Amino acid sequence: MHADPQGVLTGAHFLDGDHAACEGAIAAGARFAAGYPITPSTEVVERFAMRAPTVGGTFIQMEDELAASITIQGAVWGGVKAFTVTSGPGFSLMMEHIGYAAMTETPCVFINVQRGGPSTGLPTLPAQADMMQVRWGSHGDYEIIALCPNSPQECFDLTIKAFNFSEQYRVPVFVMLDEVVGHMTEKVIIPPAEEIEIEPRHFTKKAPKDFRLYEPEANQVPDMVKAGDGYNIHVTGLTHDQRGYPDMTPPMQDVLVKRLQSKILDNADKICLFEKENVEGADVVVVSYGITSRVAQRAVDQAREKGVKVGKLRLITAWPFPERVISEIAPTIKGFVVPELNLGQMVREVERCAGGKTRTVRVSHAGGTVHNPESILNAILEVAR
């Protein structure tokens, strides 16, 4: 399905990442957002508040992030595509409803413009330190999808992707910006609506008497309905059977929670997006994502000038983690170099997937600004030696 032209501002724009993400959401068909102000993410909903009434959308500013993150889920069951936006402290408050969205298979999108933490930390300065929180922050076993744009253009493109994935797999999907990507202004091309592919909501074609709310269809994902259509659905965060009725037994827990996991992991190859460059024949591969991938590019270029055989792997999908590509590269190189704006998060995944077949060297940074490319270059040179 193509995007609704009403929401698509086709043309060349000069936008920051926050604004571009908002346009991506609207292009993807999002017509509902609930938010609570928090730096450096607020511009996303500020723009949505301006745009929504002109495209048949609704914005509501809630009393806190707990409310925002569940209001969007009420809206989804009411029959719209919906999202919320936040940063560190607000993201911490949203954890409860990430679990609810995962358990109730409510398709929705969270945009997190990451800032330095813990706690109030660095409200106006960047970090990439919510990368494990986004994966593991709510209690229990579940899977999510997280995407990491490194430019305003990608904020637009990947927000559309996020909505598409959320409808396809019925999971909460996260667009993990950081303060720099959120606030940098660059050229953003918004294509014509007919060139934007949109995943529609998969409403069931079955009659109410034949429909079971959590009966898996293709891809292990159940079809949806919206409230008011006569299906008399029951949605609960309790462990439930295919009718959606509570069934708090070990066998049901086993069936349900394993499906919540496998519907994502069995499709990981379709969800894992990455950019690979000069990896074949490389001695060193730099693995990075988000703003750090742009700093790393400089270090990679400098190393190549010095004759080092260095490749780059840019993670676009952080979760599910692209295990396969890492494990394939690992035996062919001297080592991975993993710079990130945290004290070591995704690097643990790289190390795990490398499985001892090669070295994994972290280039940590506590956040507040981006890396000095030299720190990454030094790590590359050290591993190449």
Added chain:
Amino acid sequence: MSSVAIPQNPVEPFLRSERMPHIWCPGCGIGTTVNCFTRALLDSKADLTKLAIVSGIGCTGRVAGYTNLDSFHTTHGRAIPFATGLKLANPELNVVVYSGDGDLFAIGGNHLIHAARRNVNLKVICVNNLIYAMTGGQTAPTTPGDVITSTAPYGTYDPAFNLPYLVEAAGAVYVARWTTFHVRQLAKSMAEMFQKKGFGFIEVLSPCPTLYQRRNKMGDGLDAMKFYKQVSKIKHGAPTSEVALSKSGEIVVGKFVDRERPEYIGTMNTYLEQQLGERYVEPHTLSDDGGCSGGELEVISCNR
């Protein structure tokens, strides 16, 4: 053998009979409130397809799961913001929030006052058993003073909320209180609230013989009914500042507030239309094929 036709209970179509028996204890009043709720729906001839019910967590939080409606059992305290999203996305739905005192006024208190402030068209039924019952009888923000609970083994001294007073101050257009003794008045009050536009609130005092009464030597469910009968005074229009509850004092019941205030969605649509003129596009849900309904090309530019 000849078969005997068993007449159907008129409330049966409203319930998910396949989920019975329910989890509530003998003597608990929640089932009574559900009966009143279904009677109110019968009386108001509501379109049940367009009725959704949202609960939080707790004993009363289980109500959503037993009603044969679009029903949502959400997270603890968050029934109201979920319901707000549901209503805003799909305004033709009538949305009822059915939850307990701890859920709505402790963990969910902030959401409740803000929904009342906005005057979102939600109908809130709060079953108040004066305690956290699902978790074993801990002190709630509604527990009166000098009461034994599992977390106040020497008695409570935290002051309790006066729910009607709080909700009126926050902006509700309809505020009433009944007990599970007042089944006819409660059903009538619910039906009346459903007709009202805006944020409506009914507090229903309901016995918890298993935890609240047992620990305080207050007898069983029947004793609670006798107590309600004995100490309740119907005072319609009573100032909500004067209806606070105590352990064994008078229970003032009745309709306290019935007023008009602009309802949220109507206000939003009218205001935005006034501000934006022809540029305003009224919100709509996804079409049956799961896409946005198409519209004219956007002509304004939002370039920064």
